[in-house]
């Protein structure tokens with residue numbers, strides 16, 4: 001029976017495993033609480049949320065006087081969900097709008113450090129929107145890396161959308177962004193998604209570049225989303241990047257990539273608390289269909305296993 005239970009535990013979520021192990025004890029002793037704390041911290045929930053959650057859990061269990069594992073699990077679920085904040089608005093602004101008789105596309109700026117999954121996310125988001133019958137145009141404003149525009153073009157082909165790119169390396173990213181929006185207006189597309197370079201050489205340089213892209217791109221149509229792409233596996237380091245980007249760009253949402261195979265899902269809580277910006281999308285793999293709107297309830301359920 002123990003072997004069966006163990007193999008079931010191995011397949012369940014990280015928190016679920018720890019919780020079951022803890023609840024299997026005769027009583028919730030200090031070692032059990034420490035184990036639970038350790039697990040929440042390892043999942044990158046962050047020190048403050050972890051402490052707050054466990055304090056509340058202890059209080060609730062004392063008040064309820066319950067030892068029923070199902071009830072304890074339900075309480076933990078409720079407290080975790082509160083930390084993820086299900087009340088945050090996570091809808092993507094991707095509807096085009098009519099201004100003075102002209103239809104303007106929604107414009108999505110994708111920002112973040114290289115390697116986090118920005119270009120892949122642009123491709124996957126295009127796929128998601130096309131599946132919702134939206135017309136999409138991509139802009140390859142990451143002109144710094146020669147391969148970046150090619151990678152984006154491959155994605156465009158894969159999901160069946162057009163891409164605006166410069167025909168020379170090192171072109172001005174802002175002018176590519178401008179051309180993409182211009183073309184989006186002319187073609188009457190619903191959404192223009194712009195891939196940007198993620199050079200974190202220094203804050204001033206980044207601010208210059210992103211600021212200019214945003215300014216120039218928004219001359220024709222307002223930017224409706226500025227999404228910061230963060231790699232969930234980089235944990236607290238990702239949080240440091242997020243702080244810099246939040247200072248230099250008007251972020252409207254976060255895309256958390258590589259949540260597949262990562263036990264670091266707690267970073268959702270940490271990053272939302274830190275920036276006060278909702279996680280709107282999650283990356284769950286390298287394939288075209290591996291992007292999903294972030295849903296707090298199913299996220300917490302996956303965490304709990």
Ligand code: GDP
Nearest residue numbers: 114115116117118119120257258283284285286
């Ligand atoms: P960029 O430099 O930020 O544009 O990053 P890329 O889009 O080139 O992605 C870097 C690597 O991360 C690539 O190998 C992607 O396939 C991979 N990647 C992107 N998103 C995900 C994800 O959600 N899950 C996994 N497992 N890999 C991802």
